[in-house]
Amino acid sequence: MSVGLTVPDHVHAIDGVRLSVAAAGVRYRGRDDVALIEIVPEATVGAVFTQNKFCAAPVLVAQQHLQQSSPKYLIVNAGNANAGTGTSGIEAALQVCRCVAKEAGASIEQVLPFSTGVIGEALDTEKICTNVPALIQGLSADNWIAAAHAIMTTDTIAKACSSQFNLAGKKVSLTGIVKGSGMIRPNMATMLAFVATDLELDSEAIQEILAAATEQSFNSITVDGDTSTNDACVLMATGASGVKYSDLAAAEQQQYVNELTGLMQQLAQAIVRDGEGVSKFVSIRVRDTATPAQAKSVAFSVANSPLVKTALAASDPNWGRIMAAVGYAQDDALDMTNVSLSINDVLIWHQGALAPDYSESAGKAAMAPEEICIEISLGLGTVEKTVWTTDLTHEYVRINAEYRT
Amino acid sequence: MSVGLTVPDHVHAIDGVRLSVAAAGVRYRGRDDVALIEIVPEATVGAVFTQNKFCAAPVLVAQQHLQQSSPKYLIVNAGNANAGTGTSGIEAALQVCRCVAKEAGASIEQVLPFSTGVIGEALDTEKICTNVPALIQGLSADNWIAAAHAIMTTDTIAKACSSQFNLAGKKVSLTGIVKGSGMIRPNMATMLAFVATDLELDSEAIQEILAAATEQSFNSITVDGDTSTNDACVLMATGASGVKYSDLAAAEQQQYVNELTGLMQQLAQAIVRDGEGVSKFVSIRVRDTATPAQAKSVAFSVANSPLVKTALAASDPNWGRIMAAVGYAQDDALDMTNVSLSINDVLIWHQGALAPDYSESAGKAAMAPEEICIEISLGLGTVEKTVWTTDLTHEYVRINAEYRT
Numbered sequence: 033m034s035v036g037l038t039v040p041d042h043v044h045a046i047d048g049v050r051l052s053v054a055a056a057g058v059r060y061r062g063r064d065d066v067a068l069i070e071i072v073p074e075a076t077v078g079a080v081f082t083q084n085k086f087c088a089a090p091v092l093v094a095q096q097h098l099q100q101s102s103p104k105y106l107i108v109n110a111g112n113a114n115a116g117t118g119t120s121g122i123e124a125a126l127q128v129c130r131c132v133a134k135e136a137g138a139s140i141e142q143v144l145p146f147s148t149g150v151i152g153e154a155l156d157t158e159k160i161c162t163n164v165p166a167l168i169q170g171l172s173a174d175n176w177i178a179a180a181h182a183i184m185t186t187d188t189i190a191k192a193c194s195s196q197f198n199l200a201g202k203k204v205s206l207t208g209i210v211k212g213s214g215m216i217r218p219n220m221a222t223m224l225a226f227v228a229t230d231l232e233l234d235s236e237a238i239q240e241i242l243a244a245a246t247e248q249s250f251n252s253i254t255v256d257g258d259t260s261t262n263d264a265c266v267l268m269a270t271g272a273s274g275v276k277y278s279d280l281a282a283a284e285q286q287q288y289v290n291e292l293t294g295l296m297q298q299l300a301q302a303i304v305r306d307g308e309g310v311s312k313f314v315s316i317r318v319r320d321t322a323t324p325a326q327a328k329s330v331a332f333s334v335a336n337s338p339l340v341k342t343a344l345a346a347s348d349p350n351w352g353r354i355m356a357a358v359g360y361a362q363d364d365a366l367d368m369t370n371v372s373l374s375i376n377d378v379l380i381w382h383q384g385a386l387a388p389d390y391s392e393s394a395g396k397a398a399m400a401p402e403e404i405c406i407e408i409s410l411g412l413g414t415v416e417k418t419v420w421t422t423d424l425t426h427e428y429v430r431i432n433a434e435y436r437t
Numbered sequence: 438m439s440v441g442l443t444v445p446d447h448v449h450a451i452d453g454v455r456l457s458v459a460a461a462g463v464r465y466r467g468r469d470d471v472a473l474i475e476i477v478p479e480a481t482v483g484a485v486f487t488q489n490k491f492c493a494a495p496v497l498v499a500q501q502h503l504q505q506s507s508p509k510y511l512i513v514n515a516g517n518a519n520a521g522t523g524t525s526g527i528e529a530a531l532q533v534c535r536c537v538a539k540e541a542g543a544s545i546e547q548v549l550p551f552s553t554g555v556i557g558e559a560l561d562t563e564k565i566c567t568n569v570p571a572l573i574q575g576l577s578a579d580n581w582i583a584a585a586h587a588i589m590t591t592d593t594i595a596k597a598c599s600s601q602f603n604l605a606g607k608k609v610s611l612t613g614i615v616k617g618s619g620m621i622r623p624n625m626a627t628m629l630a631f632v633a634t635d636l637e638l639d640s641e642a643i644q645e646i647l648a649a650a651t652e653q654s655f656n657s658i659t660v661d662g663d664t665s666t667n668d669a670c671v672l673m674a675t676g677a678s679g680v681k682y683s684d685l686a687a688a689e690q691q692q693y694v695n696e697l698t699g700l701m702q703q704l705a706q707a708i709v710r711d712g713e714g715v716s717k718f719v720s721i722r723v724r725d726t727a728t729p730a731q732a733k734s735v736a737f738s739v740a741n742s743p744l745v746k747t748a749l750a751a752s753d754p755n756w757g758r759i760m761a762a763v764g765y766a767q768d769d770a771l772d773m774t775n776v777s778l779s780i781n782d783v784l785i786w787h788q789g790a791l792a793p794d795y796s797e798s799a800g801k802a803a804m805a806p807e808e809i810c811i812e813i814s815l816g817l818g819t820v821e822k823t824v825w826t827t828d829l830t831h832e833y834v835r836i837n838a839e840y841r842t
Binding site for chain 2: 083084085086087113115116118119150151152214215217256257258259260261336337338339342343345346348350351352353355356357358359360366367368381384385386424425426428429430432433434
């Protein structure tokens with residue numbers, strides 16, 4: 033059901049990061065559903081979390097532990113979000129951390145918990161804790177793809193990306209995994225994403241770089257406009273490459289930020305390509321705007337319109353719905369006589385009127401592919417922004433009428 | 438497909454208002470699709486229109502004519518929205534007004550045009566204009582229900598409401614019709630609504646009262662979060678009852694405003710009850726808020742959540758999705774530990790935890806009926822606000838994948 037995704041044969045191991053997986057039976061049977069990630073003590077960690085005020089117990093615990101200590105272990109379970117579980121949910125998240133800390137000889141604050149799956153059911157910590165000894169024994173630098181499988185819920189495919197490039201004459205690597213398919217409209221973060229690098233980054237720089245890259249990647253996607261309770265994105269920097277970010281020239285720092293942003297965009301797009309019920313992968317590029325906020329507001333207005341999304345599902349070049357969604361974006365500066373609209377490079381609307389050369393058959397041809405680019409020019413400035421989204425299909429309704437989040 | 442709606446046997450005629458209908462074949466065959474409404478010259482008229490910047494030609498023309506003159510005729514067609522039609526669309530709307538003005542001996546500015554239906558196709562004015570002589574001949578005070586039928590598009594049932602009450606010892610009447618089923622998230626107005634009264638209202642008061650009642654009715658509903666290009670709501674006051682609003686005591690003025698608001702809420706709810714693919718009629722009542730804006734923001738966050746809407750379609754008491762949608766409402770004052778949630782009077786969530794008495798079976802029973810009331814208390818103040826919405830069904834996706842707006 034995903035669009036244009038395959039599981040990579042190989043991702044780069046990151047020196048200083050080891051992973052392992054287990055089939056704990058939290059909800060699923062016959063598959064891995066817990067992942068443990070170990071980071072060397074000298075690594076720095078940045079993290080961004082959901083802005084949803086009804087955020088889950090593991091989010092609250094992870095945020096607190098990050099303030100108290102430098103993380104050495106991340107423990108992730110799929111199938112139960114441990115959200116809407118009140119104080120007993122907090123206790124459950126702490127209990128999982130306690131098991132890992134005890135077995136690994138770490139402090140509880142050095143363990144960050146993550147959960148994804150059903151909201152509002154008690155997390156059976158026993159199922160996870162009994163697997164902790166085996167998880168610690170199984171740690172290996174080569175388990176990234178296995179971990180990407182273990183954290184899936186309604187995802188139909190494991191999602192991982194990796195890159196390697198030279199900085200200051202040395203090889204630097206970046207590897208990340210992500211899960212997410214529905215309840216996707218990240219705000220400051222996404223579902224679960226774990227990215228590691230062997231660059232050396234101080235703790236101030238890592239948070240700043242991560243926030244900027246998140247804005248351009250996970251905060252630029254939507255499947256259904258629903259911001260999750262459990263979103264989290266973690267960047268781990270081990271420093272094992274021997275390259276220090278603060279020693280790099282400005283151009284090299286920018287190169288690194290671009291590499292990281294690019295990899296996080298690939299991961300974010302992978303969530304959309306595997307969005308619930310997806311049959312189209314849609315880029316909405318809003319150009320010639322006065323501010324990034326203006327571009328984003330118009331892009332999300334179109335991206336979250338059920339009428340635009342059902343038209344996309346039907347491959348119907350229903351440009352009236354797209355223009356209507358542009359028109360109701362809350363923006364006083366919007367002047368529809370300046371707006372242009374293209375779909376997959378076919379110009380449809382130009383300066384207040386239907387483009388003279390536009391034909392319904394050209395529109396139909398443009399809407400046929402699995403990958404659609406909707407390009408909207410506002411004629412108000414020089415800023416641009418792209419967001420990525422899905423169509424809205426019968427399958428989305430079926431999945432979400434049947435699946436208990 | 439509608440929930441709890443029937444066509445009324447009878448509505449009160451409004452002295453000073455006459456209506457007629459015709460089958461012009463604008464898009465549909467074998468049914469009326471044009472309505473003409475005539476108002477006596479001494480009547481006052483208030484109107485509110487869509488805030489969508491991509492608004493339709495008839496909206497622009499009607500707004501201009503209202504500034505220039507006092508309306509005597511309203512001409513409405515279904516099947517073609519005359520939206521996204523540029524300057525030739527403006528000319529088409531003016532042409533329809535011109536036909537009516539000529540035949541009726543009025544000025545063009547005394548005619549207001551309204552259109553609803555497909556976006557982006559040229560309006561064939563000839564089909565409408567040839568029917569104008571018969572429309573004028575057919576004018577009658579008893580044609581409200583026929584007019585409600587003539588303005589339907591994807592509506593499955595004609596929608597009309599009427600009330601009669603005493604003010605200052607005299608009988609006063611209110612009658613209204615409305616159309617709308619999809620592309621429904623009115624902003625300052627709704628799809629097409631025409632309401633008439635025999636009260637005497639000056640032109641300042643009529644606009645003020647209409648705006649306030651619209652906020653409590655059409656601006657408090659959503660089907661799919663999509664604000665239409667053609668929304669309009671018109672209130673006509675003929676004065677034929679002999680009762681003058683400005684002569685009424687404050688309590689009587691308030692009584693009238695309550696009657697009008699109540700009737701407009703019934704009309705607004707009728708749109709939701711006939712929402713595209715609807716299987717549930719859902720009231721979302723947000724209580725104990727600090728401001729109306731806060732209540733509205735939380736209510737619409739829940740009302741437009743695809744995950745909440747698909748759970749409603751499945752009669753699944755998935756309270757986690759409702760709480761998640763409350764949590765991502767953009768409101769810094771929100772404190773989830775104060776929030777309570779009930780569905781059809783079953784208390785689910787109370788002060789930061791699942792209610793002790795709540796059971797899944799009680800939740801399932803609460804979600805079973807066709808009419809659902811979701812009640813959310815924020816514990817932040819004394820204001821409350823209710824919005825009305827639908828579920829999201831396979832049928833919504835089918836209708837909007839197949840139907841060209």
